[in-house]
Amino acid sequence: MKADTNHEYRFMSDVDALDFFEQDLEAILRKLTDRFGHLTRDLDTAALNRDGLRDGSTLARQADAVNRLLKDSIAAWAGQWVDLQPAQALAHAFEDHAILLVFGTFNAGKSSFCNFLAERFAAEGKAVGYFHLDDGRIVDTQEPFREGATETTARLQGVRLGAKLLLLDTPGLHSVTPDKAELTQRFTDSADCVLWLTSSAAPGQVQELEDLGRELARAKPLLPVVTRSDLYEEDEIDGALVKGLRNKTPQNRAQQEADVTARAQDKLAAMRVDAAQLKLPVSISVHMARSHGQTSMGMEEAGFERLYAALLAIVEPALAYKRRKPAETLLHHQEEHVLGTLRARLLPLLETLNAEARLALERLAQQQERIIESVWREVVPVLAQLLERHADTRAVDRVCEDLSQSLRLACIQAEKEHLADYLPASFQGPAPIILDEGLGFDELLVEEGELRQVVGVDYARLYAGLEKQLSHLVLERVEARIEQCRATILALMNAVAHLAGIVPAYERDLRTLKTVLRVNAG
Amino acid sequence: MSARSADEARRDILAILPGRAHDLARLQELAQDGEPIVTVIGKYNHGKSRLLNELVSRDVFVVADKRQTTTLSQHLSHGVRWLDAPGLDADVANEDDRQALQAAWLKSDIRLFVHTAKQGELDETERRLLEELCADEQRTRRQVLFVLSQIDQLADDGELASVLQAITIQVPHIAPHVVSATRHRHGVEAGKTLLVEKSGMPSLRTALDEALGRVPAARSHETGLLFTEIREELQQLSGRREQELAALRQKQRRLLQNFKEGLDAVFAKVGREIEEVVNAPIPDYAMIPDTAQDKYKTTEAKLERARIQIGYSRACIQIDSFLIGQGVSGLPKEQQTAAGSLNTVMVAVMGVSVKFRNDLRHMFCEAPGRERLQGEFTRYFELSEASTVLRAKIASSEIELKAMERAVMALETLEAGA
Numbered sequence: 001m002k003a004d005t006n007h008e009y010r011f012m013s014d015v016d017a018l019d020f021f022e023q024d025l026e027a028i029l030r031k032l033t034d035r036f037g038h039l040t041r042d043l044d045t046a047a048l049n050r051d052g053l054r055d056g057s058t059l060a061r062q063a064d065a066v067n068r069l070l071k072d073s074i075a076a077w078a079g080q081w082v083d084l085q086p087a088q089a090l091a092h093a094f095e096d097h098a099i100l101l102v103f104g105t106f107n108a109g110k111s112s113f114c115n116f117l118a119e120r121f122a123a124e125g126k127a128v129g130y131f132h133l134d135d136g137r138i139v140d141t142q143e144p145f146r147e148g149a150t151e152t153t154a155r156l157q158g159v160r161l162g163a164k165l166l167l168l169d170t171p172g173l174h175s176v177t178p179d180k181a182e183l184t185q186r187f188t189d190s191a192d193c194v195l196w197l198t199s200s201a202a203p204g205q206v207q208e209l210e211d212l213g214r215e216l217a218r219a220k221p222l223l224p225v226v227t228r229s230d231l232y233e234e235d236e237i238d239g240a241l242v243k244g245l246r247n248k249t250p251q252n253r254a255q256q257e258a259d260v261t262a263r264a265q266d267k268l269a270a271m272r273v274d275a276a277q278l279k280l281p282v283s284i285s286v287h288m289a290r291s292h293g294q295t296s297m298g299m300e301e302a303g304f305e306r307l308y309a310a311l312l313a314i315v316e317p318a319l320a321y322k323r324r325k326p327a328e329t330l331l332h333h334q335e336e337h338v339l340g341t342l343r344a345r346l347l348p349l350l351e352t353l354n355a356e357a358r359l360a361l362e363r364l365a366q367q368q369e370r371i372i373e374s375v376w377r378e379v380v381p382v383l384a385q386l387l388e389r390h391a392d393t394r395a396v397d398r399v400c401e402d403l404s405q406s407l408r409l410a411c412i413q414a415e416k417e418h419l420a421d422y423l424p425a426s427f428q429g430p431a432p433i434i435l436d437e438g439l440g441f442d443e444l445l446v447e448e449g450e451l452r453q454v455v456g457v458d459y460a461r462l463y464a465g466l467e468k469q470l471s472h473l474v475l476e477r478v479e480a481r482i483e484q485c486r487a488t489i490l491a492l493m494n495a496v497a498h499l500a501g502i503v504p505a506y507e508r509d510l511r512t513l514k515t516v517l518r519v520n521a522g
Numbered sequence: 523m524s525a526r527s528a529d530e531a532r533r534d535i536l537a538i539l540p541g542r543a544h545d546l547a548r549l550q551e552l553a554q555d556g557e558p559i560v561t562v563i564g565k566y567n568h569g570k571s572r573l574l575n576e577l578v579s580r581d582v583f584v585v586a587d588k589r590q591t592t593t594l595s596q597h598l599s600h601g602v603r604w605l606d607a608p609g610l611d612a613d614v615a616n617e618d619d620r621q622a623l624q625a626a627w628l629k630s631d632i633r634l635f636v637h638t639a640k641q642g643e644l645d646e647t648e649r650r651l652l653e654e655l656c657a658d659e660q661r662t663r664r665q666v667l668f669v670l671s672q673i674d675q676l677a678d679d680g681e682l683a684s685v686l687q688a689i690t691i692q693v694p695h696i697a698p699h700v701v702s703a704t705r706h707r708h709g710v711e712a713g714k715t716l717l718v719e720k721s722g723m724p725s726l727r728t729a730l731d732e733a734l735g736r737v738p739a740a741r742s743h744e745t746g747l748l749f750t751e752i753r754e755e756l757q758q759l760s761g762r763r764e765q766e767l768a769a770l771r772q773k774q775r776r777l778l779q780n781f782k783e784g785l786d787a788v789f790a791k792v793g794r795e796i797e798e799v800v801n802a803p804i805p806d807y808a809m810i811p812d813t814a815q816d817k818y819k820t821t822e823a824k825l826e827r828a829r830i831q832i833g834y835s836r837a838c839i840q841i842d843s844f845l846i847g848q849g850v851s852g853l854p855k856e857q858q859t860a861a862g863s864l865n866t867v868m869v870a871v872m873g874v875s876v877k878f879r880n881d882l883r884h885m886f887c888e889a890p891g892r893e894r895l896q897g898e899f900t901r902y903f904e905l906s907e908a909s910t911v912l913r914a915k916i917a918s919s920e921i922e923l924k925a926m927e928r929a930v931m932a933l934e935t936l937e938a939g940a
C-alpha cells in the first residue's frame with residue numbers, strides 16, 4: 001500500500017485541513033438558560049408548607065427533607081456548573097482544534113495509544129506538543145505520557161497532533177481510587193468526540209458499557225476501540241524462556257468485536273439509548289505496531305488502517321458536535337445534574353411522602369374513634385360523680401361547669417395522645433355545656449292535700465340528658481379536629497402534586513430544546 | 523432423615539428466619555457430604571476455564587478469547603468437583619454474575635479467585651469481592667486461593683513485579699499464586715521442564731491439595747457454625763416473643779383485675795345505699811295497692827316507691843358510668859341510637875321490669891344476687907372490644923411461639939441428620 005493512499009495519510013492531511021466555523025447558538029443557549037431560571041423559580045415557590053404538623057412527625061420530617069433537597073440542589077447545580085468551567089475553558093483554548101477524548105478503564109492502554117499516535121504524526125513531520133493541566137493551566141512539556149502495566153495516569157494530559165488535532169488522555173475509570181474518575185467525568189464534555197478504549201483482556205465490561213451508554217446518550221460521536229489486541233507466545237529454547245508478541249488473529253478480533261457490540265447493544269437498550277449511534281469497534285495493538293517498526297504492513301496488521309478509516313468517518317460528526325458543543329454542555333448539565341437530581345432524588349422523596357400522607361389519611365378514621373372512646377370513658381364517670389356530689393344542693397350549674405372543664409381536658413389529653421403527629425387544635429372548644437330547657441335535678445314529691453313532701457332527688461333524666469349532650473359535643477369536637485387534620489394532609493398532598501408536576505414539564509421542555517439543538521444544528 | 527422431612531424442617535425454620543435461606547441451602551449442601559467442590563470465580567476472559575482444564579489435566583471446559591462460559595458447568599475428577607462459573611461483569615442483565623456468585627457462596631469448599639495479570643491491578647469490584655471472600659474464609663473456614671493468571675501475557679519479570687507490587691498494596695493479606703495455564707500446557711506437551719516450572723501450576727496444585735486436605739475439618743466447622751448461629755438467632759427470637767407474650771398476658775390479668783376491683787367497689791357502695799332503702803323501718807308499702815279507703819297507707823306506698831325508684835336509679839347510674847369508664851359498652855354513637863339512657867349491657871343484665879324492695883335486696887344486698895350480676899358484667903367486660911383485641915393478640919403470639927418451637931425442633935432434626 002502506498003503511503004499517500006493509506007487511511008493514515010489521508011487522516012493526517014484531512015485533519016490538518018479542517019475548517020472550523022462557528023454556529024450561532026445564542027437563541028438556543030438563551031432558551032436553555034431561561035428554562036432553567038423558570039425551573040428554579042418554580043421550585044423556589046413550590047417549597048412544601050407543613051403547617052399543622054408537629055416537628056418530629058414523619059410527614060414533617062419528610063416535607064423538611066424535600067425542602068432541604070430543593071434548597072441544596074439549587075446551590076449544588078450552581079456549583080456543578082462552576083465545576084464544568086475548566087472543561088469549557090479547555091474547549092475554548094482549543095477551539096481551533098478537533099478534540100478527541102481518550103476514555104477508558106485504568107488499564108485500557110490510553111497513554112500508550114496517545115503516545116503512539118503522536119509518534120506517527122511526528123514521523124510524518126507534523127508538530128507534536130505534549131502538555132498537562134495543572135490547576136486549569138496548560139503546562140507544555142517535552143515528555144510523552146507515562147506508560148505502565150499498572151495504573152499510571154493521575155492527571156489530565158493532552159497532546160497536539162499537527163495543527164488541528166488534540167488528544168486528551170484521561171485518568172482511568174473504575175480503579176480503586178475514585179477521585180480520578182471524577183476528574184475524567186468532569187472533562188469529558190470538553191471533547192468533540194470520544195475514543196472509548198477497552199482492553200482486549202476482558203473487553204466491554206458492564207461498567208465500561210455504562211460509560212459508553214452515557215456518552216452516546218449525550219449524542220457525542222464515539223468510537224469503540226479494543227486495545228491491546230495482541231498476545232505473547234513463548235517457548236523454552238536452550239534452557240531459557242523466549243517470548244514473542246503477535247497480533248490476535250482476525251477471527252479472534254472479529255469474535256471480540258462482535259461480542260462487545262452485542263453486549264453494548266443490550267446495555268444501550270437497557271439504558272434506553274438509541275443503538276443506531278453505536279459504531280463498530282476496531283481492534284488494535286499499539287505494542288505490535290511499534291515492535292514491527294511501524295511499517296505499512298505492521299500498521300495494517302496491528303489494526304491501525306481500520307482505526308484510521310473509522311477516525312476519518314467520525315471527523316464530520318465530531319465537527320458538527322463541536323459547533324453545537326456549548327449548547328450541548330449546558331444541555332447535559334441540565335439533563336444530568338438538574339433533571340437527574342429531580343428524578344433520582346426529588347421524585348422518590350415525593351412519592352414516599354405521598355404514600356405516607358395517604359396512610360395518615362387512612363389512619364384518621366381510626367384515630368377519630370379512639371379519641372372519642374377515650375374521652376367518653378373519661379368523662380361519663382365524672383358526670384356520674386358530679387351528679388351525685390351536687391344532688392343535695394341541686395347545683396346544676398356547677399355540674400355543667402365542672403363537666404365542661406373535664407370534657408375540655410379529656411379532649412386535649414386524648415388528642416395529644418392519638419394525634420401526636422399534629423399540632424394542637426387551632427380552635428377553642430368543645431362548646432360549654434348548656435342545659436336543655438326543663439332539664440335539672442328532679443325532686444320527687446309526695447303530695448297529701450296541702451302537704452308536699454320532698455322524698456328525694458332523682459337525676460336519671462339529667463344523667464340521660466347530659467350524656468346525650470355530652471356525646472353530641474364530643475362527636476362534634478372530635479370530628480372538627482379530625483377534619484382539620486385531614487385538611488392539613490390534603491393541603492400537603494396538593495403541594496406535593498404541584499411540585500411533582502414541575503418535573504415532567506421541565507423534562508418535556510428539555511426534550512423539545514434537545515431536538516431543536518440536534519436536528520437543526522446537527 | 524428422609525429428604526422430605528429435611529425439606530419440612532427447612533421450611534419450618536425458614537418460616538421464622540427467612541434471612542437464613544442461604545445458610546439453610548448451604549447446610550443442605552454440607553449435609554450431602556459429597557466430593558470437595560472447587561469453584562473458579564473472577565471476571566470473564568481472565569482464563570478461568572483454561573486454568574481448570576490444567577488443574578484436571580483434561581480439556582473439559584470450553585476456552586475462547588471472548589466471553590464464553592455463560593452457565594455453570596462442572597466436572598468430577600480425582601474425587602473433586604470442579605465448577606466453572608460464568609465470568610463476572612460481562613452480562614448486562616447480571617444473570618451471569620448471579621450464577622457466579624451463587625456458585626461461589628453456595629456450592630464451593632474452595633474458591634479460586636482468578637485475576638489476569640494482563641489487566642494489572644484489581645479494579646474496585648474485584649477488590650471488593652476478594653475482600654468479601656477472605657472475610658467469609660475467616661468466618662466459615664472455606665478457603666480462598668488468589669490466582670494471578672495469564673502471566674505469560676506480561677512482557678517480562680519486571681512487569682510482573684510491578685503488577686504484584688500494585689496488588690500487594692490493594693490486598694496485603696492474601697498473596698497471589700502466580701500462574702500461567704498456557705505455559706504449563708505448552709511445557710507438558712513439549713516436555714519442557716522450565717516452562718512447567720515457571721508456569722506456577724505445580725505449586726498451585728500443591729497448595730490446592732493442601733487446601734483439599736483441610737476441607738473435611740472446614741466443613742465440620744462451618745456446619746457447627748451455621749447451626750449455632752441459627753439456633754442462637756431462634757433462641758433470641760423466641761425469648762423475645764415469650765417476653766412479649768408474658769407481658770400481654772400480664773396486661774390481660776391486670777385489666778381484668780382492675781375491672782373486678784372497680785366493680786366490687788361500685789357494688790359495695792351501691793349495696794350500702796340500697797341497704798338503707800330496703801331496711802328502712804317501715805312496712806313494705808310498695809306491695810300494697812293504693813286504695814281510696816286507706817289514704818294514709820296510699821301515701822306511705824307512694825313514698826316508698828319514690829325512695830326505691832331513686833335508690834335504684836342512682837345504683838344504675840353508678841354501674842352504668844363505671845361500665846362506660848371501663849369501655850365495656852355505650853359509646854356516644856350507640857348512646858344516640860339507644861332508646862333510653864342506660865346502655866344495652868345494663869338493660870341485658872338488669873332487665874327492664876319494675877323493681878321492688880325484695881328485688882333490690884336480692885340484687886344488691888345478698889351475695890348470690892350480687893355475684894350473679896357481677897359475673898354477668900364481667901362476662902360483658904371480656905366481650906368488650908379492647909379485651910377481644912388483646913385476646914386475639916395473645917392468640918397470634920401463641921401461634922407464633924408454637925411456630926418457633928417447631929423451628930427449634932426442626933433445627934434439632936436437621937442437626938441430628940447432619
